[in-house]
Amino acid sequence: MSGLPRADPEAAQAWCRALFAQLHASGVDHVAVSPGSRSTPLTVAADLTPGLNVSVHLDERSGGFFALGLARASARPVALVCTSGTAAANYLPAVVEAFHSGVPLLVLTADRPPELRGRGAPQTIDQVGLYGSHLRLGLESPVAGTEPPDAAVALAAEIVDRARFPIPGPVHLNCPLREPLEPPPGDPEPVATIAPSGGDRPSPVEVTGLDGLLESPRGLIAAGPMDLTDAGIEAVAELARRTGWPILADPASGLRRGPHTDRAPVLATGEHLLRSRWADDHRPEVVVQLGAMPTSKSYRLWLEGSSTGRVVAVDHLGRHPDPSHVVTHRVDTEPGAFAEVAAGRCGNQGPTWWTEAWTEAERHASAAVADVVANSPFDEPAVVAGLDTALGSDTRLVVANSMPIRDLDAFLPTDCRTMRIMANRGACGIDGLVSTATGVAYDSGTPTVLFTGDLAFLHDLSGLAAVRRLGVDLTVVVVDNDGGGIFSFLPIVDAAHVDHRRLFHTPHGLDPGLVDEFVGASLYRPDDPVSLADALKRSVGRPGLHLVQVAVDARTNVAIHRQATRAVDEALGSR
Numbered sequence: 001m002s003g004l005p006r007a008d009p010e011a012a013q014a015w016c017r018a019l020f021a022q023l024h025a026s027g028v029d030h031v032a033v034s035p036g037s038r039s040t041p042l043t044v045a046a047d048l049t050p051g052l053n054v055s056v057h058l059d060e061r062s063g064g065f066f067a068l069g070l071a072r073a074s075a076r077p078v079a080l081v082c083t084s085g086t087a088a089a090n091y092l093p094a095v096v097e098a099f100h101s102g103v104p105l106l107v108l109t110a111d112r113p114p115e116l117r118g119r120g121a122p123q124t125i126d127q128v129g130l131y132g133s134h135l136r137l138g139l140e141s142p143v144a145g146t147e148p149p150d151a152a153v154a155l156a157a158e159i160v161d162r163a164r165f166p167i168p169g170p171v172h173l174n175c176p177l178r179e180p181l182e183p184p185p186g187d188p189e190p191v192a193t194i195a196p197s198g199g200d201r202p203s204p205v206e207v208t209g210l211d212g213l214l215e216s217p218r219g220l221i222a223a224g225p226m227d228l229t230d231a232g233i234e235a236v237a238e239l240a241r242r243t244g245w246p247i248l249a250d251p252a253s254g255l256r257r258g259p260h261t262d263r264a265p266v267l268a269t270g271e272h273l274l275r276s277r278w279a280d281d282h283r284p285e286v287v288v289q290l291g292a293m294p295t296s297k298s299y300r301l302w303l304e305g306s307s308t309g310r311v312v313a314v315d316h317l318g319r320h321p322d323p324s325h326v327v328t329h330r331v332d333t334e335p336g337a338f339a340e341v342a343a344g345r346c347g348n349q350g351p352t353w354w355t356e357a358w359t360e361a362e363r364h365a366s367a368a369v370a371d372v373v374a375n376s377p378f379d380e381p382a383v384v385a386g387l388d389t390a391l392g393s394d395t396r397l398v399v400a401n402s403m404p405i406r407d408l409d410a411f412l413p414t415d416c417r418t419m420r421i422m423a424n425r426g427a428c429g430i431d432g433l434v435s436t437a438t439g440v441a442y443d444s445g446t447p448t449v450l451f452t453g454d455l456a457f458l459h460d461l462s463g464l465a466a467v468r469r470l471g472v473d474l475t476v477v478v479v480d481n482d483g484g485g486i487f488s489f490l491p492i493v494d495a496a497h498v499d500h501r502r503l504f505h506t507p508h509g510l511d512p513g514l515v516d517e518f519v520g521a522s523l524y525r526p527d528d529p530v531s532l533a534d535a536l537k538r539s540v541g542r543p544g545l546h547l548v549q550v551a552v553d554a555r556t557n558v559a560i561h562r563q564a565t566r567a568v569d570e571a572l573g574s575r
Contacts, residue, residue, distance in 0.1 A: 004115060007178035012145030014188035015152045016045035022156035024051045025193035027164075028077050028106065032067040034060045036083020038123070039110035040181040041144060043081055048187075055442075055470055060087050062463045064094030065432030068103055069439025072227060072422060073396065077104035077163045078439075084111045085123035088130055093431050098170040099134040100426025101292075102227070102317040104163035105170040107131070113143050113176045127174050136169040137162040143176045149191045157194045165197070167317055210329065213310055214346040218354050219245040219286040222299060223335075224321070225252035225425035226291030232336020236290065237264035239343040244352040245284075246359065248274075250294045251399065251408045257419040265355050269365040271410040272565045274298040278361055278572035280305075288312045290335035292425050293321035295409045300324055314338045361572055366413055368567040372560065373411060378528050379556045380404075380479050381564075384411040386529055387451060387477070390536035391419060396444060398437040399423045400452035401430050403557070404479065408451065410561060430456040434463035434476065441467075441474045447541035448473070454480040454512050464519040467545045475539040475546040476521075481554040483507045513549040521545040 019042075020031070030053045031046040033039075047054045057063030060082050071078040082088055088109040098105045112124045128140055141155060155173070163171040213219075221240055228236070237260035240247050246265040249255040256268055273279055275298050287303065289311060294300075303311065304324045313320040313327045316334040320327060331338055351359075373381045384407050391397065397419055399405045405423050424436060433456045441448035457478045467474055483506045516523035522544065524535035532550065539546035 005113070005178060007180060008145050009180055009182065009184050010188065012041055012177065013045060013183040014149050015144045015147065016041045017049065017188050018149035018152040018191045019156045020046050020049040020052060021191060022153040022193045023079060023106065023160060024049055026157055026160035026196045028079050028160060029053055030055065030067075030070060031079040031081055032057055032063045032070075033081045034058070034063045034083070034087060036087055036110065037181065038112070038177055039081055039083040041177055041183055042108055042110055042175060044183050046079070046081060058465055059462050060090035061093060061432060062435040062460065062466060064091040064105075065097075065435035065460070065463065066439040066442070066466060067105055068094045068098055068424070068432070069398070069422075069436035070443050071098070071103050071105055071439075072101070073440040073443040075227070077106055077160055079106040079108060081108045082110065083123070084109065084127065085125055088127050089125070092131060092134075093429060095131045095170045095172075096134045097424050097426045097429065097432075099136075100317070100319070101424065102168040103170070104168045106159055106163055107170055107172045109172065109174050111174050111176045113178045130174075131170070131172050134170065135172050136167060138172045140174040140176070143178055145178075149188070153191055153193055157197070161197045169317070210312060210331070210342070211345055213286050213312065213329070214243060214342055216286045217244070217349065217352055218284045219243055219288065220284040221245050221247045222287055222289040222294055223247055223249050223253035223255045224289065224291040224294040225250055225423060226254065226335055228254040228336050232334075232339065233258060233260060235336050235339035235343060239339045239346070240264040241350065242343050242346055242348045244349045244355040245288075246355065246362070248294065248296075248299065249414070250296070251405065251412055251421045252295070252423040252425055253291065254420070256412065257415050257417060257421070259416050259418070261414045262416050265351075265359050265362075266414045267358065267362045268412060268414045269362055269369055269568060270294075271296045271298045271406075272369060272568040273361060273365045273572075274302040275565050276569040276572050278569075282357060282361075286310045286312065288314060289321070289327070290314050290339070292319060293323065295405050295425070364571045365568040368571040369411060369564045370413070372564045372567050376560045376563070377553075377556050379552045379560060380407045381411045381557070381560050382529055383451075383477065383479055383532065383550055383552075384408055386532040386536060387449070388412055388415070390533055390540060391447070391449065393417045393419070394446045395419050395540070396440055396446055396448045397421045398433070398440050398448065398450045400433045400450070400456040401425070401428045402456065403453055404451050404456075407557070410564065431459055432463065433457070434460040435466065437474060437476070438463055438467050438470065438472050441472045442470060448475070449540055450474065450476045452476065452478055454478055455483065455506070455508070457512050458508065458510065461515065464515060464521075464545070468520050472545070473541070473543050475536070475548065477548045477550065478512050479550050479552045480512055481552045481557075482509065483554070513547060516547055519545060521547045524548045526550060
């Protein structure tokens, strides 16, 4: 007869129910579950907790990115539950992205109890410290049922607080569970939950040391990918208005689109403009860089070659991106909070000759880019133009990494229509994009579109399985160049001794459109701007899953990018 300890099912379930009761009391309203045996007590407890919404995901990688998208879109922590072993390891890519993007995730992994570890028990790995340094907090709970429910309440309150404050991000709670795992019928005694904490938000006190810099007549605000609130967007716009500094707005910054663009000098053509001779002659004295590193490679190269003596990096996630080693001042403050305080402390110069020079340059550059796209073959830039025209206010656009985000950066103009653009720019991977978009769409009744390449699309085919099952409405626009188009921009493409197409472009020979019947999607294959507009009109905001597949040529896209850059340089050459 085994001498291994056994669980008290009633005590274990009471502990698990208390855990989820407090998670809900602390502001969590969704739990994404991937089925498994060891996690049974956690799954059942989550499902029986009033007010909690539970979604089921076939695999953990997809579930992790779904939770990431939902947490980012809702600005609320989302919990994940999985069984032990490699199931927990499959959360790692989403955890890494959440850490670098500052998205609050609560990762609850079921585990064998201590007496079964290191003894060859099936589905048992070392899960303590599984996510390494990519966490705001990593804890292991006591074996469920060995401590009173009040202890679970305190633990749940702690992990939610640490996922939100002072720096948002993922938290891991490893939960050892003993057999029997099946919970008994009936409800345990209710527990007293704890009121959610307001958190310890960082104070922008460091702004006081930058007052002199903010008075410079020649400055630039570089807005990288970040999750600004509406108030934060207005604060950055107000800072730009008061200083007279233009905003170089990354598509995922929240600043390229919206009504503030009518009142603040916002630049959308930086990828081309900053490669021009004009930009070399108009270098700022101060650059204030907000959030993550902007997508634009031109910005980084321009900054490296700049004589700018002062570069201020404002970030509250511990990144302070500085790949070129040019940052001179670091401010550990959420960018919106920084802008609010800075706008209140700097003078009110309003538009100056500097503002007008950049605004005029942007106007000519934008016209030059639009002319190139209008007279080019139907390719990625034309798809961006089609999305710009078709997507109305309050649309949510999720953009894949690699070429789609770069195409958007290079060709999406400013506009007063509100459009929330989201991209996983923390770690910049191409994994989990369909699942991320599904999480974003799940949160909102507003139309949601995923703009992705074929490799990123194929990378997350399992995420498509959740769309229909969860009742999500989503339009997926796939630019299909049979491989990785971004590799056509690398210098090695011209190396005669390297098989570039096989080793880098990675042609797959698959037809992404063939998944339409498998997942119950409506399929559109536009081949010109008119049919693209029709496909978007028939799909965006309509019920169900819609797949818009656009066949493109990576070589053509490279040529259009370079042509647009030359056109901008020529348009500004005489100014």
